[in-house]
Amino acid sequence: xxxxxxxxxxxxxxxxxxxxxxxxxxxxxxxxxxxxxxxxxxxxxxxxxxxxxxxxxxxxxxxxxxxxxxxxxxxxxxxxxxxxxxxxxxxxxxxxxxxxxxxxxxxxxxxxxxxxxxxxxxxxxxxxxxxxxxxxxxxxxxxxxxxxxxxxxxxxxxxxxxxxxxxxxxxxxxxxxxxxxxxxxxxxxxxxxxxxxxxxxxxxxxxxxxxxxxxxxxxxxxxxxxxxxxxxxxxxxxxxxxxxxxxxxxxxxxxxxxxxxxxxxxxxxxxxxxxxxxxxxxxxxxxxxxxxxxxxxxxxxxxxxxxxxxxxxxxxxxxxxxxxxxxxxxxxxxxxxxxxxxx
Amino acid sequence: xxxxxxxxxxxxxxxxxxxxxxxxxxxxxxxxxxxxxxxxxxxxxxxxxxxxxxxxxxxxxxxxxxxxxxxxxxxxxxxxxxxxxxxxxxxxxxxxxxxxxxxxxxxxxxxxxxxxxxxxxxxxxxxxxxxxxxxxxxxxxxxxxxxxxxxxxxxxxxxxxxxxxxxxxxxxxxxxxxxxxxxxxxxxxxxxxxxxxxxxxxxxxxxxxxxxxxxxxxxxxxxxxxxxxxxxxxxxxxxxxxxxxxxxxxxxxxxxxxxxxxxxxxxxxxxxxxxxxxxxxxxxxxxxxxxxxxxxxxxxxxxxxxxxxxxxxxxxxxxxxxxxxxxxxxxxxxxxxxxxxxx
Numbered sequence: 001x002x003x004x005x006x007x008x009x010x011x012x013x014x015x016x017x018x019x020x021x022x023x024x025x026x027x028x029x030x031x032x033x034x035x036x037x038x039x040x041x042x043x044x045x046x047x048x049x050x051x052x053x054x055x056x057x058x059x060x061x062x063x064x065x066x067x068x069x070x071x072x073x074x075x076x077x078x079x080x081x082x083x084x085x086x087x088x089x090x091x092x093x094x095x096x097x098x099x100x101x102x103x104x105x106x107x108x109x110x111x112x113x114x115x116x117x118x119x120x121x122x123x124x125x126x127x128x129x130x131x132x133x134x135x136x137x138x139x140x141x142x143x144x145x146x147x148x149x150x151x152x153x154x155x156x157x158x159x160x161x162x163x164x165x166x167x168x169x170x171x172x173x174x175x176x177x178x179x180x181x182x183x184x185x186x187x188x189x190x191x192x193x194x195x196x197x198x199x200x201x202x203x204x205x206x207x208x209x210x211x212x213x214x215x216x217x218x219x220x221x222x223x224x225x226x227x228x229x230x231x232x233x234x235x236x237x238x239x240x241x242x243x244x245x246x247x248x249x250x251x252x253x254x255x256x257x258x259x260x261x262x263x264x265x266x267x268x269x270x271x272x273x274x275x276x277x278x279x280x281x282x283x284x285x286x287x288x289x290x291x292x293x294x295x296x297x298x299x300x301x302x303x304x305x306x307x308x309x310x311x312x313x314x315x316x317x318x319x320x321x322x323x324x325x326x327x328x329x330x331x332x333x334x335x336x337x338x339x340x341x342x343x
Numbered sequence: 344x345x346x347x348x349x350x351x352x353x354x355x356x357x358x359x360x361x362x363x364x365x366x367x368x369x370x371x372x373x374x375x376x377x378x379x380x381x382x383x384x385x386x387x388x389x390x391x392x393x394x395x396x397x398x399x400x401x402x403x404x405x406x407x408x409x410x411x412x413x414x415x416x417x418x419x420x421x422x423x424x425x426x427x428x429x430x431x432x433x434x435x436x437x438x439x440x441x442x443x444x445x446x447x448x449x450x451x452x453x454x455x456x457x458x459x460x461x462x463x464x465x466x467x468x469x470x471x472x473x474x475x476x477x478x479x480x481x482x483x484x485x486x487x488x489x490x491x492x493x494x495x496x497x498x499x500x501x502x503x504x505x506x507x508x509x510x511x512x513x514x515x516x517x518x519x520x521x522x523x524x525x526x527x528x529x530x531x532x533x534x535x536x537x538x539x540x541x542x543x544x545x546x547x548x549x550x551x552x553x554x555x556x557x558x559x560x561x562x563x564x565x566x567x568x569x570x571x572x573x574x575x576x577x578x579x580x581x582x583x584x585x586x587x588x589x590x591x592x593x594x595x596x597x598x599x600x601x602x603x604x605x606x607x608x609x610x611x612x613x614x615x616x617x618x619x620x621x622x623x624x625x626x627x628x629x630x631x632x633x634x635x636x637x638x639x640x641x642x643x644x645x646x647x648x649x650x651x652x653x654x655x656x657x658x659x660x661x662x663x664x665x666x667x668x669x670x671x672x673x674x675x676x677x678x679x680x681x682x683x684x685x686x
Contacts, residue, residue, distance in 0.1 A: 171514070172533040187599040190515040190533035192563055193554030193659040200663065211536030216567050220535055223683050224563035256530040316536040320543065340566050341684075 002164060003062055003121050003144050004205050004227045008033030009334040011218060012207055013326070014232030015066030015124065016175060016241075016313070017041030023051050024240040025326050027058035032330035035228070037064040037124070042291075045110035052120060062121030064146070067112075069128030070105035071182070075265075075286040083284050084293055090275065094300035094309055101289040112137065119143045124167060126178040127266075129154070135162040146207065148178035151186055155198040155206075165205040167230055168194050172211025174233045174257070174315035176268040182261075182285055192224055199225040213317035215336020222337070233315035234333070238326040246307040251318045263298070263311040265290030271318065274308035275301075345507060346405055346464050346487050347548050347570045351376030352677040354561060355550055356669070357575030358409030358467065359518060359584075359656070360384030366394050367583040368669050370401035375673035378571070380407040380467070385634075388453035395463060405464030407489070410455075412471030413448035414525070418608075418629040426627050427636055433618065437643035437652055444632040455480065462486045467510060469521040470609075472497070478505040489550065491521030494529055498541040498549075508548040510573055511537050515554025517576045517600070517658035519611040525604075525628055535567055542568040556660035558679020565680070576658035577676070581669040589650040594661045606641065606654040608633030614661065617651035618644075 004010065013029040015021050017039035026036030038055060040048040048065065055063055080101060087098045115123050116137040123138050124146035130138075135145050139162070147158035148167040155166045157180070169178045170191025179186050189197070191210035198206055205227035212218060218229040236243045236251055243251075255271045262279035263270070266287035270276065284290065301309025322329070347353065356372040358364050360382035369379030381398060383391040391408065398406055423444060430441045458466050459480040466481050467489035473481075478488050482505070490501035491510045498509045500523070512521045513534025522529050532540070534553035541549055548570035555561060561572040579586045579594055586594075598614045605622035606613070609630035613619065627633065644652025665672070 170533055170535075171531075172536045187601065187659065188514075189659055190513055190535070190554050192513075192533070192535050192560055193515045193556065196554075196556050196560050196660055196663065199559075211533050211539075213536065213539050216542075217535055217539050220563040220567035223566045223686070224559050225683075258530065316530065316532055317539055319540065340568075343566070 002205050003035065004165060004207065007035055007228065009330055010222060010228035011035070011330055011333050012228050012230040013037050013235050014209060014230045015039035015041070015064070016232050016236065017066070019242045019244065020236050022240060022242045023054035023058060025235060025238055026055050026063050028238070028240050028326035029235070029330055030059045030061035030063050032327035033334070034330040035062065035064060035122070037066055039066050040111055041066065041068045041106060045107045045114045048111060049114055052118070064122035064124055065115060065120050066124045066126055067115070068106045069125050069130060070108050071127060071287060073103040075289055076284060079284040080286045080289060083282065083290065086279060087293060087297065090279070091297050094297055094304065096296040096300035099292045099294065099296045101286070101293040103289060106288070115143065116141045122146055124148065126176070128180045129157050129161045132161060149198070150177055150179045150194070151189060152194070152197040152201050154180050155202045159202045159204055163204065165207055165227070166198065166202060167207045167209055168198055170194055170208070170210025172316040173209050174269050174318065175313040176264070176266055177259070179267070182266045182287060191221065195221060195224045195226055211316040213320035215333045215338070216340040218333050219337040219340035231333070233318045234321050235326060235329060236314070237321045237323045238329055239324065240326045244302050246302065246305050247312050248323070250307050250312045251314055251321050254319055257314050257316055257318065261285065261290070263290070263294055264288065268311070268313060269315065271312035271314045273312055275310070345548050346378065347508060347550065350378055350571065352673055353565060353571035354378070354673055354676050355571050355573040356380050356578050357552060357573045358382035358384070358407070359575050359579065360409070362585045362587065363579050365583060365585045366397035366401060368578060368581055369398050369406050371581070371583050371669035372578070372673055373402045373404035373406050375670035376677070377673040378405065378407060378465070380409055382409050383454055384409065384411045384449060384469070388450045388457045391454055392457055395461070407465035407467055408458060408463050409467045409469060410451070410458070411449045412468050412473060413451050414470060414630060416446040418632055419627060422627040423629045423632060426625065426633065429622060430636060430640065433622070434640050437640055437647065439639040439643035442635045442637065442639045444629070444636040446632060449631070458486065459484045465489055467491065469519070471523045472500050472504045475504060492541070493520055493522045493537070494532060495537070495540040495544050497523050498545045502545045502547055506547065508550055508570070509541065509545060510550045510552055511541055513537055513551070513553025515659040516552050517612050517661065518656040519607070519609055520602070522610070525609045525630060534564065538564060538567045538569055554659040556663035558676040558681070559683040561676050562680040562683035574676070576661045577664050578669060578672060579657070580664045580666045581672055582667065583669045587645050589645065589648050590655050591666070593650050593655045594657055594664050597662055600657050600659055600661065604628065604633070606633070606637055607631065611654070611656060612658065614655035614657045616655060618653070
């Protein structure tokens with residue numbers, strides 16, 4: 001029986017790298033009967049180990065850890081340089097400097113070793129399909145391997161690579177698109193169409209993500225064939241989340257979202273702000289180079305509580321997220337879902 | 344009680360202008376317990392009157408007629424001229440000529456008069472919100488007025504304008520986006536997020552459209568708060584549909600879809616083909632000017648059975664559509680939906 005079948009509520013808290021995901025959030029979700037997740041993205045293996053320890057101090061329940069699959073270090077240097085020039089006045093505005101635009105693999109090998117030596121219930125992957133040896137050693141350690149897919153093709157590839165479940169991410173989702181490649185060719189599927197297509201192709205538990213704001217949305221994806229719903233934005237205003245105050249205010253506004261490469265060099269959905277308006281056009285395919293280049297600017301804007309200068313990741317239905325303890329959110333989602341199914 | 348509450352099955356056949364919608368299709372859907380629709384787009388009022396008569400010859404059940412709300416005739420003439428130049432070699436390829444790029448209002452006033460004089464059960468609008476006097480005269484005639492919305496804001500405006508139901512169109516939908524304005528600013532909502540947001544804002548029956556391929560998809564939107572599901576692509580391969588043979592083949596393939604303005608000057612989703620690849624970049628906001636300019640080229644490509652030269656409108660889950668009589672499709676969707684709700 002898979003992890004998702006053993007949950008009291010078919011609700012997964014999405015890993016949200018860059019601040020919102022905390023051990024407190026993951027533990028609270030687990031204790032309420034959902035599946036909490038840690039985001040190892042932008043953290044070293046050592047920091048990830050500490051965060052895992054912090055969850056275990058708070059709960060004995062199963063939880064997951066998300067890992068970024070490293071991409072291709074090759075970028076168009078001319079396009080990248082041109083973009084870095086455009087970042088300079090932006091940095092000046094906040095009294096910051098543009099960071100070094102470098103590649104790294106987000107401590108990939110060390111994280112795999114950590115997670116193979118000391119297993120958690122689920123290891124999920126984003127930005128690509130893990131290689132067979134990685135899947136094998138995590139299986140040997142006793143973990144389930146979940147892979148994020150944004151198209152039916154990616155879902156099929158993940159199934160062939162030995163995944164135990166597929167996280168289907170619709171275009172509605174906040175934060176980075178988890179596509180295997182960050183091209184413009186990949187079709188931007190809405191979650192409902194993606195779920196119905198993947199359900200025909202893949203005989204694995206499907207975890208549906210993307211713009212699911214409430215229990216009626218959870219019930220809808222379950223009816224459409226998902227084994228569980230994964231929600232990120234719905235947990236961003238949770239008391240236990242590490243979400244920045246300026247971002248919390250923006251999340252509860254009516255402001256529109258869109259996809260942009262301006263903050264990180266990879267497509268991600270956030271609430272439209274000045275930075276996005278001014279820098280999205282021509283932002284290069286250069287992840288994580290652009291992420292590191294903008295990091296000091298974003299930190300300085302956060303410091304000044306200025307929501308126009310950093311990434312306000314949010315899914316399309318962000319307006320419906322609520323300031324509540326995470327456990328309350330899980331219980332509310334579950335009871336709303338029950339109610340929607342009864343109607 | 345609204346029309347949608349009186350249906351045996353909460354299934355609406357989307358109006359599909361440009362060929363697929365036929366009186367036979369609408370009547371077959373109605374007779375199977377769904378709501379059939381005629382598309383008056385690109386037809387004169389007289390042709391619409393004849394099509395209404397042809398439905399009435401086949402069924403005594405209620406059905407709907409969709410009307411395009413005329414847009415702004417003003418276009419950027421330089422951009423349009425530049426695009427028309429790019430169409431010339433494309434026309435040459437098919438031995439055709441580029442059509443006159445003109446504005447018209449799609450016989451708006453005459454259609455309103457026709458539908459006010461001889462009421463059908465539902466008049467739905469696309470590309471904008473009908474003015475109060477139009478809504479009033481259709482109400483006086485005894486029709487329900489439905490308005491297509493792609494954002495929560497549009498849904499609110501439609502409710503304020505007196506609409507009896509809102510057709511929520513997600514970005515997954517095939518064919519033209521029904522947005523009030525064809526800007527790039529409007530957020531491209533997936534149907535599930537759009538439905539949950541609009542359900543909080545608008546106290547009217549919501550009809551959900553966009554990438555719903557089967558009964559599990561229908562059940563999902565009902566659970567998420569829709570009063571009915573509207574499906575277009577699912578009916579495009581119906582025996583009674585007027586869909587072109589080359590398009591039927593493409594619909595049942597795995598080919599990706601995307602949004603483009605290349606065929607009509609307004610955003611629409613179709614299966615990617617050569618025309619779309621070569622002409623989408625820089626296609627102007629100029630509807631229906633571009634529609635008329637490309638019409639002879641598209642007709643010539645259809646004539647040659649060449650799916651690379653005309654618009655292959657399709658929703659994101661087109662691969663799941665089936666060659667069946669429309670009545671069978673309605674009954675299958677209804678029983679699949681029941682089954683999905685039982686699980």
